[in-house]
Amino acid sequence: MSDKLMKLTLKIWRQKDADSPGKMESYQVEGISEHMSFLEMLDVFNEQQINQGNEPVAFDHDCREGICGMCSLQINGEPHGPDRGVTTCQLHMRMFNDGDTITIEPFRAKAFPVIKDLVVDRTSFDRIQHAGGFISVNTSGNTQDANNIPVEKENADKAFDAATCIGCGACVAACKNASAMLFVSAKVSQFALLPQGKIEAKDRVLNMVHQMDEEGFGNCSNTGACEVECPKGISLENIARMNREYLKASLTKE
Amino acid sequence: MSVLDAKVPEGPIKDKWTNHKNKINLVNPANKRLIDVIVVGTGLAGGSAAASLAELGYKVKAFAFQDSPRRAHSIAAQGGINAAKNYQNDGDSIYRLFYDTVKGGDYRGRESNVYRLAEVSANIIDQCVAQGVPFAREYGGLLDNRSFGGVLVSRTFYAKGQTGQQLLLGAYSAMNRQIGKGKIEMYNRHEMLDLVVVNGKARGIIVRNLITGAIERHAAHAVVLATGGYGNVFFLSTNAMGSNVTAAWRAHRRGAYFANPCYTQIHPTCIPRSGDYQSKLTLMSESLRNDGRIWVPKNKEDVEKIRSGQIKPRDLSEEDRDYYLERRYPAFGNLVPRDVASRAAKERCDAGYGVNQTGEAVFLDFSSAIERYGKEQANVLGEKDASHDRIIALGKEVIANKYGNLFQMYEKITADNPYETPMKIYPAVHYTMGGLWVDYNLMTTVPGCYAAGEANFSDHGANRLGASALMQGLADGYFVLPYTIGDYLADEIRTGAISTETPEFDEAEKAVKDRINELMSIKGSQSVDSFHKRLGKVMWDKCGMSRNANGLEEAIKEIRQIREEFWKDLRIPGKANEFNPELEKAMRVADFLELGELFAKDALHRNESCGGHFREESVEESGEQQGEAKRDDENFKYVAAWEWTGDPGEANLHKEDLVFENIELKQRSYK
Numbered sequence: 001m002s003d004k005l006m007k008l009t010l011k012i013w014r015q016k017d018a019d020s021p022g023k024m025e026s027y028q029v030e031g032i033s034e035h036m037s038f039l040e041m042l043d044v045f046n047e048q049q050i051n052q053g054n055e056p057v058a059f060d061h062d063c064r065e066g067i068c069g070m071c072s073l074q075i076n077g078e079p080h081g082p083d084r085g086v087t088t089c090q091l092h093m094r095m096f097n098d099g100d101t102i103t104i105e106p107f108r109a110k111a112f113p114v115i116k117d118l119v120v121d122r123t124s125f126d127r128i129q130h131a132g133g134f135i136s137v138n139t140s141g142n143t144q145d146a147n148n149i150p151v152e153k154e155n156a157d158k159a160f161d162a163a164t165c166i167g168c169g170a171c172v173a174a175c176k177n178a179s180a181m182l183f184v185s186a187k188v189s190q191f192a193l194l195p196q197g198k199i200e201a202k203d204r205v206l207n208m209v210h211q212m213d214e215e216g217f218g219n220c221s222n223t224g225a226c227e228v229e230c231p232k233g234i235s236l237e238n239i240a241r242m243n244r245e246y247l248k249a250s251l252t253k254e
Numbered sequence: 255m256s257v258l259d260a261k262v263p264e265g266p267i268k269d270k271w272t273n274h275k276n277k278i279n280l281v282n283p284a285n286k287r288l289i290d291v292i293v294v295g296t297g298l299a300g301g302s303a304a305a306s307l308a309e310l311g312y313k314v315k316a317f318a319f320q321d322s323p324r325r326a327h328s329i330a331a332q333g334g335i336n337a338a339k340n341y342q343n344d345g346d347s348i349y350r351l352f353y354d355t356v357k358g359g360d361y362r363g364r365e366s367n368v369y370r371l372a373e374v375s376a377n378i379i380d381q382c383v384a385q386g387v388p389f390a391r392e393y394g395g396l397l398d399n400r401s402f403g404g405v406l407v408s409r410t411f412y413a414k415g416q417t418g419q420q421l422l423l424g425a426y427s428a429m430n431r432q433i434g435k436g437k438i439e440m441y442n443r444h445e446m447l448d449l450v451v452v453n454g455k456a457r458g459i460i461v462r463n464l465i466t467g468a469i470e471r472h473a474a475h476a477v478v479l480a481t482g483g484y485g486n487v488f489f490l491s492t493n494a495m496g497s498n499v500t501a502a503w504r505a506h507r508r509g510a511y512f513a514n515p516c517y518t519q520i521h522p523t524c525i526p527r528s529g530d531y532q533s534k535l536t537l538m539s540e541s542l543r544n545d546g547r548i549w550v551p552k553n554k555e556d557v558e559k560i561r562s563g564q565i566k567p568r569d570l571s572e573e574d575r576d577y578y579l580e581r582r583y584p585a586f587g588n589l590v591p592r593d594v595a596s597r598a599a600k601e602r603c604d605a606g607y608g609v610n611q612t613g614e615a616v617f618l619d620f621s622s623a624i625e626r627y628g629k630e631q632a633n634v635l636g637e638k639d640a641s642h643d644r645i646i647a648l649g650k651e652v653i654a655n656k657y658g659n660l661f662q663m664y665e666k667i668t669a670d671n672p673y674e675t676p677m678k679i680y681p682a683v684h685y686t687m688g689g690l691w692v693d694y695n696l697m698t699t700v701p702g703c704y705a706a707g708e709a710n711f712s713d714h715g716a717n718r719l720g721a722s723a724l725m726q727g728l729a730d731g732y733f734v735l736p737y738t739i740g741d742y743l744a745d746e747i748r749t750g751a752i753s754t755e756t757p758e759f760d761e762a763e764k765a766v767k768d769r770i771n772e773l774m775s776i777k778g779s780q781s782v783d784s785f786h787k788r789l790g791k792v793m794w795d796k797c798g799m800s801r802n803a804n805g806l807e808e809a810i811k812e813i814r815q816i817r818e819e820f821w822k823d824l825r826i827p828g829k830a831n832e833f834n835p836e837l838e839k840a841m842r843v844a845d846f847l848e849l850g851e852l853f854a855k856d857a858l859h860r861n862e863s864c865g866g867h868f869r870e871e872s873v874e875e876s877g878e879q880q881g882e883a884k885r886d887d888e889n890f891k892y893v894a895a896w897e898w899t900g901d902p903g904e905a906n907l908h909k910e911d912l913v914f915e916n917i918e919l920k921q922r923s924y925k
Contacts, residue, residue: 017832035528037667043783044531050781050836055827058835060321062494064534066663067419068325083666090666115465116833123442126322130434134427137384139306139732141374146383147341150395160388160413163420167324196386 006032006093009101010045012057015114018121022114024103034094038081039064039071041093058117064089066231069166072173073118074105079170079229087168087231107173110216111180122169124215125183131211132204133187135196149195159193162186164232171226171234177218182226184212185242186234192245202249209246258511258895258910261693262366267916268348271370274694275737279744286311289743290474290752292459294446294501296323298418298724299707300480301425302731308432310736312743315472316429316438317461319445319496319838324426327482327494328727331418332539332660334400334410335724337375342399346407348372355722356917358404358591359687359715360865360885362514364893365916366694367712374733375725379411381732387424389413401544402720404591404924410721415539415660421724425731444470445838446501447766449477449508449703452758456505456703460759460766464838467831469766471759473752476702476739479505480731483686483708485518487846487853488798489790491683492524492537498842499849502690502709510698511895511908513711514688515849516857519718519866520799521684522548522595525667525677526615535682536667538618539660540720543588545623545653546677548595550607550616552576560609567609567617567676578602586924593717593866594924596681597883600799603680610678619676624649681799685723687714687866688856691895691910695738696730699895704739706730711893716865770830773840778823782839785820789813789843789850797854802870806858810851810903817847851902856894859907862886879921887919 007030015022029045036044039061046056062070066087073088075081081091096102104118112120137143151159163186171182188205191197197204220239227236263274281289289312293304296318304316318326340346351372356363379397383389389411390398399408413420432438443464450458450473458473484499485491506512523538551557552574559565578598580587590598599616602608609615628649632640640648650673654661661672668678690698690705692712698705707727714722753759796809820843828834863872863883872884897906 033529033531036531037533040531040533043533047781047783050825050827053827056836058833062320062325062496063327063330064495065330065536066666067330067416068320068327068494069322069329070320070325085662086666090663092666092669094669119833122321126324126430126433126440126442129427129430132434134431135384135386136431137381138309139302139381139428139736141377141733143377143380143384146339146379146389147396149383151388151391152395153391153393156388156391156395159386160390160420163388163413163423164416166419167322190388191386194386194388196384 298727363715
């Protein structure tokens, strides 16, 4: 384990609140170990800011193990930074070099308004889920035995892969159109692949896509940036599946 | 006679819950629409409770400090969820799950609650599958299981290493359906800062809107706290950064007794700490102990060589390794309960066998499993003469299928590849068995205030078994609260809407605002985190894996000192009426500084070792169990429920005697 400490220049988006204009500001930070996570680097930076009497930079974070989806950040132009298959909280400073300048911005999209500094409002994602991201089954001690619904392993695995979406919004931030197709298609696919989800499949896809459009997300032009930047590796196949589901539902829905 | 009435129903244990449900008062559907229920927290317990109560017809308001209910920390649970389905035909039953849980908790849980938990466990799996939760399946299309610590059957259902995520997204989807219908009003980025009690009943909460800083009043006929555990009192834990005790602590200060605060689970398999900047510790799922073997070198010379990098762990021959869990506990081996595994790791590291620079790490090795699975897979594929390399490659594929995301997570954090070299692991604070005291109906000592999931104390005794937290959270929310809260609310149908314009709400709101003003006006020189880290160090050093009277007395003094300094020299930048994460943290740490003292006080008074609470004064002196924890049933067979009296050091102790009618009290042996 080496004790190489780095000195970095941080260019950070500062914005007081949703109604104020924001701008990039430059800062220096020292004593950064390569074993720190990116957010621990920001912790160190904020501690220094507080000790100097300045206001720390606000950013969203919670579990710090890549699963809650709370952390975001556009780092050097990429959602969750330069590493692949990780969220910002799992990104480690060993990906950077002493003397680097790092640009840190919030996820940018019309449907993700800035709350403060690097914190954005992603409740548009929740509203899409309210429109149909569920199977209509009430809590009951009398649902059928779980093994009465066998699921082909291949479909079960694909449904699981789609269901691992953490709702962070990196797909939207990566897309030049700020499209939410990967996010929406992950939920549509999970249920479309399972027998339990088939019953409401048509309403689900129509309602979720409608809400996605209402929220002001852009259209998909198949560049695939979302798949590259997705920390959970959600596949573009899901978008194809959603398009099929949508077409089928549009043509056959009475 | 204790003031604590657990309200355990009469009758044989297997009939208690059914009889209770049959006798419970119901609220007719038209009246449910007139009744408000507040649910604080949207993890497995809160999310499932909010959804189920809304389905029943109650008007629900749900609160989360995160930006979406989907982000509650249940999401991070990895390994699985237990259920007595006996799909594997390996002898599992409701009784066996009940027995394992009581024994695993070192006989410090309440029998009736645990039996009910085991009873409804199978329904949870049915419910989740109906919701579309994608559990792991076998090629025949049926559900797969694996084993967890402290049991001899395979009853754990899982979704790779993301079981908590999938279950929480299931509960979240059930909530979404009700939010879409307008039956749940969801308040994201709102944090509960006080409980409002009117005429002795919980009637509402005071919250802070974390975006604007506005203080709001919310009224209801009942309040459910599903606000998780308080492991972050240690600063470093596997909990999320925001996990906190504030809602539960504020309820405690309003009359809810706090039970067994010293019962903390230190999880044996976490990634060791690497530096002072560390903000949290990352768990490596217990499911890894199905296939991983834990060891340290047998000889100190090898320890030195490994630490200095002269030799690699794989260079060490089998004879030179000490698989200390297999050696000490042949019956359960690597699958002993968490408290036992953690203490055993600490014992080896304290003796100088730790394998990293800090001396605080042991190996978790998958090479045997990779080889075993590789051979099995080669047979399946008909490759009778497969080369060693081929076998290893096939074995790695199997391991990747089972634990892929955990291996990737480990590699991203440590830059070591666990397929090629053993993981280094060390125990870390993970879960708190203690919490708000509740009766059989999950009601706290404040009428109308309920506690569910990790926030209550009820089911896990002094140690929780793996894959049982998810089970308890969902059992409480889907299958227990919806019944028991109806019994209470049946008397509220004539109450009418609860007003927020009452002296009690005025008083509570003023108390919250005064506290915020006091914190903001300190304008001292030290950050919140610096205090939190100091508190955490005292807790870890003196209230951690091993405790003694001297250390605990010192801890109480030191915590009081830190608390005094906190209120004199804290610096919070920014303002109260804006988005201010430092202020949020300050309010949480202020409460941790009170809880920490009660924690140490509880640990000091319990002069026995049980489960996660290990007192150095209480150890088996001789015989087969020499050196193991020694429980003292004669003096400590009770729940310690503490009543707030104005200062954590002056809390009043109430005891609920634990009665064991269905399980014989025995020394807990895993040998």
